[in-house]
Amino acid sequence: xxxxxxxxxxxxxxxAILLDEQGxxxxxxxxxxxxxxxxxxxVARQEALTSVRFSMLERAAARIPAPTGxxxxxxxPGIREAFRLEVYLDELAELRNVIMAQLGRSLLLRxxxxxxxxALSRILDDVATDAPRLFLGGAPRRSDFFxxxxxxxxxxxxxxxxxxxxxxxxxxxGCYDRAILEVETRGPPRDIxxxxxxxxxxxxxxEGEVDEGLRNAFKGIVADVKSMPIEExxxxxxGYGRQTLPFPKQSIRSEILCHxxxxxxxxxxxxxVLDIGGQDTKAIQVDHAGVVTSFQMNDRCxxxxxxxxxxxxxxxxxxxxxxxxxxxxxxxxxxVCSTCTVFAGAELRERLALGxxxxxxxxxxxxxxxxxxxxxxARSGGIKDEFTFTGGVCNNPMATKILRDLVDENYSSAIKLxxxxxxxxxxxxxxxxxxxxxxxxxxGGILPNFARPSEAxx
Amino acid sequence: xxxxxxxxxxxxARDVPATEKDRSQLRQKQMISDHFDRLARAKxxxxxxxxxxxxxxxxxxxxxxxxxxxLPEINALQSGMRKRSAGFIAEAEKAGHSxxxxxxxxxxxGMLKRGNIGPTGTQxxxxxxxxxxxxxxxxxxKWFELLREEYQCPVVMxxxxxxxxxxxxxxxxxYVVEQLKRDVxxxxxxxxxxxxxxxxxxxxxxxxxxxxDNLVSVWESARHxxxxxxxxxxxVYYVGPIFSAFRGSEDxxxxxxxxxxxxxxxxxRKEGPVTPDGxxxxxxxxxxxxxxxxxxxxxxxxxxxxxEGATVVSSTYTRxxxxxxxxxxxNPDHALxxxxxxxLGCYTNxxxxxxxxxxxxxxxxxxxxxxxxxxxxxxxxxxxxxxxxLRQLEERTGIPGGxxxxxxxxxxxxxxxxxxNRVQSxxxxxxxxxxxxxx
Numbered sequence: 001x002x003x004x005x006x007x008x009x010x011x012x013x014x015x016a017i018l019l020d021e022q023g024x025x026x027x028x029x030x031x032x033x034x035x036x037x038x039x040x041x042x043v044a045r046q047e048a049l050t051s052v053r054f055s056m057l058e059r060a061a062a063r064i065p066a067p068t069g070x071x072x073x074x075x076x077p078g079i080r081e082a083f084r085l086e087v088y089l090d091e092l093a094e095l096r097n098v099i100m101a102q103l104g105r106s107l108l109l110r111x112x113x114x115x116x117x118x119a120l121s122r123i124l125d126d127v128a129t130d131a132p133r134l135f136l137g138g139a140p141r142r143s144d145f146f147x148x149x150x151x152x153x154x155x156x157x158x159x160x161x162x163x164x165x166x167x168x169x170x171x172x173x174g175c176y177d178r179a180i181l182e183v184e185t186r187g188p189p190r191d192i193x194x195x196x197x198x199x200x201x202x203x204x205x206x207e208g209e210v211d212e213g214l215r216n217a218f219k220g221i222v223a224d225v226k227s228m229p230i231e232e233x234x235x236x237x238x239g240y241g242r243q244t245l246p247f248p249k250q251s252i253r254s255e256i257l258c259h260x261x262x263x264x265x266x267x268x269x270x271x272x273v274l275d276i277g278g279q280d281t282k283a284i285q286v287d288h289a290g291v292v293t294s295f296q297m298n299d300r301c302x303x304x305x306x307x308x309x310x311x312x313x314x315x316x317x318x319x320x321x322x323x324x325x326x327x328x329x330x331x332x333x334x335x336v337c338s339t340c341t342v343f344a345g346a347e348l349r350e351r352l353a354l355g356x357x358x359x360x361x362x363x364x365x366x367x368x369x370x371x372x373x374x375x376x377x378a379r380s381g382g383i384k385d386e387f388t389f390t391g392g393v394c395n396n397p398m399a400t401k402i403l404r405d406l407v408d409e410n411y412s413s414a415i416k417l418x419x420x421x422x423x424x425x426x427x428x429x430x431x432x433x434x435x436x437x438x439x440x441x442x443x444g445g446i447l448p449n450f451a452r453p454s455e456a457x458x
Numbered sequence: 459x460x461x462x463x464x465x466x467x468x469x470x471a472r473d474v475p476a477t478e479k480d481r482s483q484l485r486q487k488q489m490i491s492d493h494f495d496r497l498a499r500a501k502x503x504x505x506x507x508x509x510x511x512x513x514x515x516x517x518x519x520x521x522x523x524x525x526x527x528x529l530p531e532i533n534a535l536q537s538g539m540r541k542r543s544a545g546f547i548a549e550a551e552k553a554g555h556s557x558x559x560x561x562x563x564x565x566x567x568g569m570l571k572r573g574n575i576g577p578t579g580t581q582x583x584x585x586x587x588x589x590x591x592x593x594x595x596x597x598x599x600k601w602f603e604l605l606r607e608e609y610q611c612p613v614v615m616x617x618x619x620x621x622x623x624x625x626x627x628x629x630x631x632x633y634v635v636e637q638l639k640r641d642v643x644x645x646x647x648x649x650x651x652x653x654x655x656x657x658x659x660x661x662x663x664x665x666x667x668x669x670x671d672n673l674v675s676v677w678e679s680a681r682h683x684x685x686x687x688x689x690x691x692x693x694v695y696y697v698g699p700i701f702s703a704f705r706g707s708e709d710x711x712x713x714x715x716x717x718x719x720x721x722x723x724x725x726x727r728k729e730g731p732v733t734p735d736g737x738x739x740x741x742x743x744x745x746x747x748x749x750x751x752x753x754x755x756x757x758x759x760x761x762x763x764x765x766e767g768a769t770v771v772s773s774t775y776t777r778x779x780x781x782x783x784x785x786x787x788x789n790p791d792h793a794l795x796x797x798x799x800x801x802l803g804c805y806t807n808x809x810x811x812x813x814x815x816x817x818x819x820x821x822x823x824x825x826x827x828x829x830x831x832x833x834x835x836x837x838x839x840x841x842x843x844x845x846x847x848l849r850q851l852e853e854r855t856g857i858p859g860g861x862x863x864x865x866x867x868x869x870x871x872x873x874x875x876x877x878x879n880r881v882q883s884x885x886x887x888x889x890x891x892x893x894x895x896x897x
Contacts, residue, residue, distance in 0.1 A: 257887060294858055295887070297879070
């Protein structure tokens with residue numbers, strides 16, 4: 001399969017989108033940007049390439065007539081999750097190796113090594129034992145990033161052990177903190193076909209009674225798909241770290257253009273786009289074809305962007321994804337400053353000390369962010385119908401609710417507000433669309449020094 | 459002025475041999491150096507020193523009375539380019555000036571507090587007179603109030619009425635001429651210790667006119683493709699002599715003769731402007747820019763454009779010290795009236811509608827692909843209404859505008875990656891619009 005790649009290297013997350021030659025999305029991947037852009041880029045790209053295999057699987061399954069085809073199609077979501085589980089278990093094994101190696105080298109922990117080693121082993125065993133529940137239990141995960149999932153499970157395990165057996169908590173967690181950096185910056189390669197094979201075995205085993213015909217048909221299309229070549233014919237990079245991507249200059253596009261184009265592709269009626277990312281807020285106007293006609297960005301200060309919410313979540317000891325739902329429970333909106341993240345944090349603590357409800361304060365914080373965004377939107381030329389909200393913050397229900405209220409108050413309730421659950425990928429999608437233009441115009445290109453993740457089947 | 463570096467190269471430029479570096483630029487450098495040497499010797503030679511501002515400067519008058527001008531904004535921007543402004547600003551803040559005060563003012567005050575060592579390393583003499591020619595910037599008035607306190611010297615103010623209705627009326631001209639006769643010239647004569655020789659003033663104004671004719675020809679050379687000049691980044695060098703101490707001098711005439719001849723040579727060779735990377739060879743975008751440049755990262759800022767093949771074909775900042783390309787020239791036959799018209803016509807004294815008209819005329823005359831506003835944090839005089847200017851220009855010309863934000867000489871307000879992101883986004887937006895739609 002020939003495809004084009006769009007990579008959006010954001011300050012917080014790195015996203016990759018793959019389109020086939022017809023422009024249909026066939027794969028996507030996301031990872032935290034870490035401090036190593038190249039690894040983040042390679043991880044997101046590999047995830048997207050893997051996701052292409054699943055798209056191929058779905059397409060192959062669609063060609064098999066019912067009832068076998070229906071039954072195979074029903075198995076595919078389970079394979080996706082099992083695949084994630086297998087990758088997670090591989091990463092856990094890697095984490096274990098790094099932790100033990102670092103422990104062996106540490107002079108500081110030399111005396112504690114005898115007690116730490118078995119304790120760490122037990123924690124990691126428990127994390128691995130609990131892993132299938134995370135992926136195959138059917139409940140939503142708080143994050144898809146290894147760092148978040150393994151970190152939360154490890155900290156819980158360390159807490160339990162230090163409570164039950166009086167082991168010091170900090171040195172245990174310190175081992176994780178040191179090791180995760182090394183594990184993350186190693187990134188790929190992985191043997192994707194082998195992991196896929198294990199995922200299939202796991203799913204079929206879980207399904208129990210699967211007749212031989214179905215088993216063989218399923219294994220057959222998996223075998224076909226996992227060895228099918230994927231040829232990446234054009235790349236475009238965008239986002240905060242785009243200059244660090246090893247693409248030729250002509251394959252780099254501004255995120256303004258990419259977000260505008262991505263949003264317009266998903267919602268073709270879009271004329272105004274608001275993108276709130278980790279450290280940028282962008283107000284973009286596009287024409288009927290998705291071409292940017294005007295834009296404004298925050299300057300000098302990133303108060304009001306995604307990182308502002310991250311800081312507030314840390315202050316409240318909450319997960320980022322918990323902020324919006326908690327704010328939705330507010331009965332009133334407390335007025336909070338939006339000009340400085342640090343001041344807002346101080347204001348938060350002061351208001352909590354005065355006995356105000358967390359939900360009410362959070363409602364105020366969300367409003368503060370959206371008011372800043374409204375100012376940028378006004379400066380970019382106002383809000384026109386349709387209005388599409390993108391970036392990581394658009395998955396926050398309170399942010400979207402307040403935005404709707406502000407649009408009603410300041411513009412018109414007739415303006416359609418679009419927010420897609422996958423809006424975080426809009427920049428990468430726009431980049432991939434530019435890559436498709438390049439491929440069609442014969443301008444695709446990959447620099448030879450690009451660190452290609454190992455994909456044995458490709 | 460600082461040399462335009464020619465050491466590095468990019469895809470869009472080729473090396474400029476050392477001998478090819480503009481002779482006019484070397485000449486200008488020498489002129490400036492000589493002027494600062496004269497200033498350093500001023501006290502021992504008994505020369506009087508007048509501090510004054512670029513917009514509405516009365517350099518011919520100062521020269522005719524055998525006095526030497528000092529231009530604090532020029533010193534401030536030179537300090538910015540020489541990476542000394544941050545220290546000067548910190549010094550001024552220590553003296554009680556807030557973060558939001560005009561960075562030129564703070565840079566100047568800070569320089570004074572640290573011994574008044576000028577851009578070329580020689581000490582600047584204190585002023586014998588502060589000549590406050592008020593042409594639309596309220597901060598100028600406050601600035602000289604501060605300097606009056608520091609130097610305990612006389613101030614004479616020329617109040618130039620704002621061109622609110624977009625035209626210079628006879629009453630406005632008379633009002634300025636009257637002030638020149640009654641207040642400004644008598645005070646200057648008193649400080650100079652001599653009477654004004656009108657013939658000397660007229661002689662200098664004739665020299666001004668000659669230099670102005672050539673400067674306008676230089677501006678208009680940007681109608682060529684490729685444009686042989688950059689009318690903003692390069693333009694700030696071209697206005698150096700005429701905006702500062704040299705208008706009305708033989709030196710300035712020689713400089714503009716030489717500059718025009720160099721520009722004409724570039725036109726003949728179909729060459730682009732000289733950039734920090736050498737001669738630009740691939741003019742891809744023609745832009746008009748509104749607002750002052752950032753001085754602390756001037757070359758970084760310039761390269762953000764030149765390396766993308768963007769030439770600024772015209773700018774308004776290069777008109778703050780005199781607007782000549784709409785027809786005005788100093789006129790020795792009506793010396794005081796033409797000094798009045800000069801002050802009234804400075805870009806800083808124009809109303810918002812007139813600024814929009816001027817920018818529109820530049821966009822059309824120089825066939826610009828786009829226009830960009832650099833909104834300067836600490837200059838309200840420039841920044842107020844710039845978004846309005848942007849929207850009106852977009853409506854009138856159908857060309858999209860870009861908006862970036864920085865500061866004059868306060869390096870804390872120059873976010874390189876942020877500004878670069880905006881510039882690149884803007885240029886890519888122009889590209890996308892050229893294609894009209896995506897595939």
